[in-house]
Every structure is written in structure tokens, then in C-alpha cells.
Amino acid sequence: MDKIKIVGGTRLNGVIPISGAKNAALPLMIASLLTRETVTLANMPLLADVMLLERILGNHGVDYAIAGKRTGESVDAGRTVHLTAREIVDTTAPYDLVSRMRASFWVLAPLVARCGEARVSLPGGCAIGTRPVDLLLMALEKLGAKLDIENGYVVASAKNGLVGAEIDFPKVTVGGTHTALMAASLARGTTVLRNAAREPEVVDLADCLIKMGARIKGAGQSTIEIEGVGSLFGARHAVMPDRIEAGTYAMAVAMTGGDVLLAGARADLLQAGLDALVQAGASITETNEGLRVTRNGAGISPVDVTTAPFPAFPTDLQAQFMALMTRAKGVSRITETIFENRFMHVQELARLGAQIKLEGDTAIVTGADHLDGAPVMATDLRASVSLVIAALAARGETTINRVYHLDRGFERLEKKLRGCGAEIERITAAG
Ligand SMILES: CC(=O)N[C@H]1[C@@H](OP(=O)(O)OP(=O)(O)OC[C@H]2O[C@@H](n3ccc(=O)[nH]c3=O)[C@H](O)[C@@H]2O)O[C@H](CO)[C@@H](O)[C@@H]1O
Numbered sequence: 207m208d209k210i211k212i213v214g215g216t217r218l219n220g221v222i223p224i225s226g227a228k229n230a231a232l233p234l235m236i237a238s239l240l241t242r243e244t245v246t247l248a249n250m251p252l253l254a255d256v257m258l259l260e261r262i263l264g265n266h267g268v269d270y271a272i273a274g275k276r277t278g279e280s281v282d283a284g285r286t287v288h289l290t291a292r293e294i295v296d297t298t299a300p301y302d303l304v305s306r307m308r309a310s311f312w313v314l315a316p317l318v319a320r321c322g323e324a325r326v327s328l329p330g331g332c333a334i335g336t337r338p339v340d341l342l343l344m345a346l347e348k349l350g351a352k353l354d355i356e357n358g359y360v361v362a363s364a365k366n367g368l369v370g371a372e373i374d375f376p377k378v379t380v381g382g383t384h385t386a387l388m389a390a391s392l393a394r395g396t397t398v399l400r401n402a403a404r405e406p407e408v409v410d411l412a413d414c415l416i417k418m419g420a421r422i423k424g425a426g427q428s429t430i431e432i433e434g435v436g437s438l439f440g441a442r443h444a445v446m447p448d449r450i451e452a453g454t455y456a457m458a459v460a461m462t463g464g465d466v467l468l469a470g471a472r473a474d475l476l477q478a479g480l481d482a483l484v485q486a487g488a489s490i491t492e493t494n495e496g497l498r499v500t501r502n503g504a505g506i507s508p509v510d511v512t513t514a515p516f517p518a519f520p521t522d523l524q525a526q527f528m529a530l531m532t533r534a535k536g537v538s539r540i541t542e543t544i545f546e547n548r549f550m551h552v553q554e555l556a557r558l559g560a561q562i563k564l565e566g567d568t569a570i571v572t573g574a575d576h577l578d579g580a581p582v583m584a585t586d587l588r589a590s591v592s593l594v595i596a597a598l599a600a601r602g603e604t605t606i607n608r609v610y611h612l613d614r615g616f617e618r619l620e621k622k623l624r625g626c627g628a629e630i631e632r633i634t635a636a637g
């Protein structure tokens with residue numbers, strides 16, 4: 207298993223290109239199941255999750271072709287891929303694939319909407335919480351799908367097609383909103399989603415569906431109206447920039463000090479995260495090329511944050527912000543309201559000398575004068591990168607084990623950080 211070795215203490219200076227968003231790329235790829243025609247996605251990130259989803263979609267009959275790079279195109283440019291689901295050859299998504307990536311469960315919606323049947327393994331829990339799928343199933347049932355659970359699989363059928371409905375989500379769910387958007391696009395009649403997720407990735411999916419011929423109004427607001435159509439077409443769409451990757455590197459710069467341009471990053475996708483960073487002492491300027499983040503001289507101030515659905519502070523940046531707060535001059539409180547168990551990084555940060563006390567859904571972080579390098583273990587994607595941020599500021603060497611978690615969501619992380627002066631290298635396991 208690969209490891210990452212970091213020697214802390216270097217300020218970050220330079221340019222970091224921001225990749226296409228994992229959490230937009232995945233539902234966009236899944237949406238290709240809705241049409242016989244080719245969906246072309248540009249600015250695709252090269253990530254383990256994307257590669258796994260390629261395999262899962264291939265199992266259903268999606269032909270996946272990667273366009274070659276144009277002459278002179280930078281290595282930092284995202285890939286362009288063509289996905290064509292001419293025929294769906296298999297409507298089953300098996301346990302061994304779905305259990306490895308939760309978002310793959312979302313194939314249920316396009317499969318049942320297009321084919322009238324699907325058999326998709328329940329995804330199970332994961333390191334950050336139990337993560338039930340009851341609201342995704344509720345949405346599909348409202349749209350007329352008949353659902354049974356058999357041997358760990360959701361067996362869905364809608365022999366006469368799905369029918370538009372009013373769907374009120376009792377809780378904001380990104381996956382539930384993606385599911386309802388995809389299914390309702392091919393349902394007969396009108397669907398209204400209430401308390402829908404407003405995350406930018408939902409808007410990105412809706413934009414692509416609209417290019418494919420879907421009739422969707424209100425994406426990005428709590429109420430979304432979808433007028434179902436008989437069939438969808440091919441389209442070309444560029445994946446939005448990754449706001450979580452951008453926020454992560456912004457927090458790394460705030461931690462080490464320095465001056466970095468996050469090329470391609472957009473402030474409107476990340477306002478709550480940027481506000482917290484400015485309170486912590488970073489300066490952020492929006493430029494034509496992206497976001498410039500600097501922290502010079504002054505130390506890190508403690509800031510309290512509470513995670514909540516967009517546009518509030520994102521849960522996917524909670525671990526990274528906690529890493530930053532471990533060096534603040536004072537006490538901060540970080541409250542996690544989305545996932546019940548998203549504090550696996552606390553024990554690992556403590557190994558570097560962080561002082562964090564957990565009280566229910568709140569972590570109370572007392573900033574330490576310094577952190578010291580140590581061997582640590584990555585436990586999930588964002589927890590892993592929080593250890594990278596802490597290690598960049600720790601004295602001496604930190605080795606992060608199980609970095610396959612990082613590869614799920616951060617493209618060329620070592621290269622991007624090394625380009626800004628960080629002392630970071632991947633130690634590739636032999637064999
Ligand atoms: C691939 C992807 O895009 N993943 C993101 C997506 O995950 P995901 O779509 O799985 O997260 P949700 O927004 O659905 O989950 C939000 C909350 O709702 C609960 N819930 C969800 C569905 C359901 O049927 N029942 C239920 O109770 C969850 O347990 C959680 O407490 O949004 C999360 C919240 O922004 C992010 O952290 C993940 O990075």
C-alpha cells in the first residue's frame with residue numbers, strides 16, 4: 207500500500223490547478239445511462255472513484271472512450287470522455303462494485319427510469335456514518351417504482367414507466383436530489399421536489415440534463431420542477447471545478463502561510479468556507495484566473511464553524527478546517543450536523559500533537575503552539591487530507607498510511623503541493 211511522506215515547515219507559494227469536481231463528475235457519468243446517445247464530459251478529474259464508476263457503468267453496457275489530448279494541451283487540463291449507453295445490457299449493479307463506492311447506488315434511478323427495472327445492491331455504511339438510502343427509495347416510490355429488498359439488493363420495477371409526483375424531502379439529501387432529478391426527467395408528467403439539495407453539484411447535473419433535453423426549473427433552489435420527457439439525447443458538458451479541492455488547498459495555504467493561486471477555483475461555490483478562512487486570518491482575492499489565497503505574518507485566529515447543507519459550511523471541509531484550527535491561537539468549536547460519525551481524523555490529528563476534545567457532535571479544538579510529525583493512518587477521503595494539512599505545518603516527518611483514500615478524490619495531490627514548495631513524496635509499495 208502506498209504511503210505519503212511529508213516534512214513540514216515549508217510555506218506554500220505558487221499555482222495549484224483545480225480539477226473537475228468528483229462529486230459532480232460521478233452523477234454526470236451516471237446520467238449517461240438515461241440516453242442511447244453519447245454524453246461527452248470535459249474537465250473530468252483522473253480519480254480512483256471515476257475509474258471505478260467507469261467499470262460499473264461498463265457492466266451496464268456503457269461504452270467509455272477517452273479523447274486524446276490536443277497538441278500543446280497542458281497536463282493539468284482535465285480529460286474529455288465520451289459515454290454511450292446505446293443498449294443497457296445488464297440492469298444489475300452487484301455488491302462487490304457498489305460496496306466500494308456509495309455514489310454508484312445512484313444508477314438505480316436512470317436504470318429504472320429507462321429500462322423499467324433495476325437490481326442494485328444496498329451500499330451499506332461507511333467510515334463517516336450509517337448513511338441510509340431511505341429517502342432515495344422514497345423518491346423513487348413516489349414516482350411509481352415498485353421496490354423490494356431481496357438478499358441485500360433493491361429490486362425496482364416500473365413496467366409502465368415512472369409518473370411525475372410531488373416529493374417532499376424531510377431532510378436535505380444530495381444523493382436523493384440527484385436520484386429524483388434523473389428519474390423524474392424520464393417520468394410522465396410533472397414532478398415537484400421540495401426541500402431539494404441546493405449544492406452546486408446538483409445544479410451541474412441539472413444543467414447537463416437540460417442540455418440532454420430534460421425540462422428542469424429551479425435547480426439551486428429548494429423547490430425544483432421537472433416536466434418529464436419521452437427520451438433524452440446526447441450532450442456535451444464541462445464538469446464544474448472542485449470546490450472541496452479548492453477549499454482544501456486554501457486551508458493548506460492558511461495553515462503554512464504563503465501565497466497561492468488556485469487556478470480555476472470559484473468563490474461563489476465556496477463562500478462559507480472562504481468566510482471562515484478570512485476570519486482565521488487568510489486573505490482571499492478573486493481574480494480572472496481563480497482564487498488567490500495568502501497568509502503572511504499574522505497567526506491563525508480561532509473560528510467556530512457548523513456544517514450544514516449548501517450554502518452553509520460543507521461537511522466535506524470539516525476535517526480540513528479542524529486541522530487548521532489545531533494551530534490557532536485559542537479555542538474553536540467545530541460542529542458536524544450532517545454525518546454522525548465524521549470525526550475519525552480526531553485521533554490521528556492527536557498523534558501529531560493536536561488538542562481536541564469531542565462533546566457529542568462538537569469538537570473543541572485548543573490551538574497548539576506546534577505540531578510534531580508522526581506516523582498516522584488515513585481513515586476516509588477528507589480525514590486523510592486533513593492529515594496532509596496538519597503534516598505540512600508539523601515539525602519533522604509525517605508518514606500517512608492507507609493513502610488510497612486520498613486517491614479517491616484528490617488528483618495528483620503530491621505533485622500539486624510539491625509545485626508550491628512542499629516537501630512531500632509518495633512511497634509506492636513494491637509489488
Ligand atoms: C458523491 C457525493 O456527492 N457525495 C457527497 C454527498 O453524499 P450523499 O449524497 O450520500 O449525502 P446526503 O446529502 O444524501 O446525506 C445528507 C444526510 O442525509 C442522510 N440521508 C441521506 C439519504 C437518505 O436516504 N437518508 C438519509 O437519512 C445522510 O445519512 C446524511 O446524514 O453529499 C454529502 C453531503 O453534502 C457529501 O458529504 C458527500 O461528499
Ligand SMILES: C=C(OP(=O)(O)O)C(=O)O
Nearest residue numbers: 229308309522587588615
Ligand atoms: C463523503 C464523500 O464522498 P462519498 O459520498 O462518495 O463517500 C466525500 O466526497 O467527501
